[in-house]
Amino acid sequence: MTKRNPISVPDGYFQNLEQRLSRIPQEAAAPRPVHRLAPYVAFAASLAILAVVGNFILRKTAVQEDTGWDYVSYLAQSLDPDGLVELKETEELSDEDIRSYLLASNISVEQINMTLYEEDY
Amino acid sequence: MESPEQVFNKIVKDYSERLYWHVRRMVGSHEDADDLLQDIFLKIWTALPSFRGEAQLYTWVWRIATNETLNWLRKEKVRALLRFSSADELAAQKVEADPYFNGTAAEREIAKAVARLPEKQRQVFIMRWWDELSYEQISAITGTSVGALKASYHIAQEKLKLNLQDSDVSK
Numbered sequence: 001m002t003k004r005n006p007i008s009v010p011d012g013y014f015q016n017l018e019q020r021l022s023r024i025p026q027e028a029a030a031p032r033p034v035h036r037l038a039p040y041v042a043f044a045a046s047l048a049i050l051a052v053v054g055n056f057i058l059r060k061t062a063v064q065e066d067t068g069w070d071y072v073s074y075l076a077q078s079l080d081p082d083g084l085v086e087l088k089e090t091e092e093l094s095d096e097d098i099r100s101y102l103l104a105s106n107i108s109v110e111q112i113n114m115t116l117y118e119e120d121y
Numbered sequence: 122m123e124s125p126e127q128v129f130n131k132i133v134k135d136y137s138e139r140l141y142w143h144v145r146r147m148v149g150s151h152e153d154a155d156d157l158l159q160d161i162f163l164k165i166w167t168a169l170p171s172f173r174g175e176a177q178l179y180t181w182v183w184r185i186a187t188n189e190t191l192n193w194l195r196k197e198k199v200r201a202l203l204r205f206s207s208a209d210e211l212a213a214q215k216v217e218a219d220p221y222f223n224g225t226a227a228e229r230e231i232a233k234a235v236a237r238l239p240e241k242q243r244q245v246f247i248m249r250w251w252d253e254l255s256y257e258q259i260s261a262i263t264g265t266s267v268g269a270l271k272a273s274y275h276i277a278q279e280k281l282k283l284n285l286q287d288s289d290v291s292k
Contacts (some may be wrong), residue, residue, distance in 0.1 A: 003250070006224020006232065007145060014138050017155070021133045021162045025126050028166055 129166050132182055137162070139252070140186045146247045147190050148197075149215035149236050161189045176261075183262045187244060194240045212236035234284040242277040249274050 123131075140161065145154035164185050172181055198208040213233040216222065222229060235243060244263070248254045249270075256267045263270070 004224070004228070005142075006222060006228040007151075007219070008221045008223055009141075009151060010221070014141070017137055017141065017158070018133055021137055021159070022130050024159075024162055024166050025129055028163065 125166075125169055129169060132165060132178070133162065136182050136186075140182075143186065143247060143252050144190055146232075146235070146251055147243060148193065149212045149232075150219050151221045153193075153215070157190065157193050160193075161186045164189055180258075180261045187248075187262055191240055191244065209237045230285060231281070234281050237284070238277050238280060242273050242280070245270055245273040246277040246281075 137158070141154060141158055144157050144161070145151065148154050148157060165182060168185060172178070176184070194208070197211065201208040201211045204211070213236050216229065216232045216236050222232070224232070235246065238246060245259065245265075248259045248262075249256070254262075256270050259265070259270050260267050265273075
């Protein structure tokens with residue numbers, strides 16, 4: 001295998017990068033305007049998640065077959081990331097199950113990540 | 122006595138370009154590398170008051186960068202899952218779609234194969250092969266023994282050879 005750098009950057013990128021990074025101390029000291037919007041964003045996100053979870057529950061309760069979904073559905077409703085880990089350890093859980101759980105849950109990606117990789121935190 | 126801002130600016134000047142290349146190779150695209158580098162230097166600035174000088178500045182800066190990069194990759198795994206994809210495939214797709222990749226088709230295949238390596242093997246491979254750090258330096262940064270690093274590097278190399286055996290790039 002030969003070594004030659006095949007990747008590049010936009011023209012002037014490193015000069016611009018150095019300037020941007022040097023502004024971090026000033027920007028970190030200044031209050032960020034996004035903080036003022038945070039409650040409204042959180043409220044809108046909650047409504048969206050409620051709609052997704054509601055839709056999920058309605059669809060699942062319409063199907064009466066016992067496919068093992070009850071427990072996943074229960075976890076989704078109880079919003080328990082530890083339960084997902086427990087389920088993963090005790091039963092064969094497909095990627096599809098995990099995806100559905102994640103889509104239906106109210107748990108942030110960061111929170112799930114911290115739970116799944118808590119030994120690294 | 123230098124102010125924290127002066128120390129930080131020196132770190133930016135001395136490390137930003139080198140860390141960019143490391144992060145870029147780890148995450149696979151310019152845009153992600155640029156975003157992650159901002160986070161890394163914000164973390165460095167935030168953690169600067171706790172730097173006591175027990176470790177070399179070099180080791181300390183690299184340790185923050187590599188930890189933040191691994192954390193980003195782990196989050197990317199979850200993001201990939203939510204997109205009904207796998208992190209490996211997502212990373213390979215990013216290499217494929219990278220507009221700032223101007224190598225040959227064979228070099229792109231190598232980059233994609235590296236992107237598919239497990240995170241820690243990818244990290245060791247990139248730090249050794251591309252960043253040209255010694256095993257002792259990598260050991261100080263990652264806290265992994267030199268023996269384990271050599272094993273990881275060897276395994277990564279073997280996986281790359283296996284993945285690239287049908288093309289001329291492994292020769």
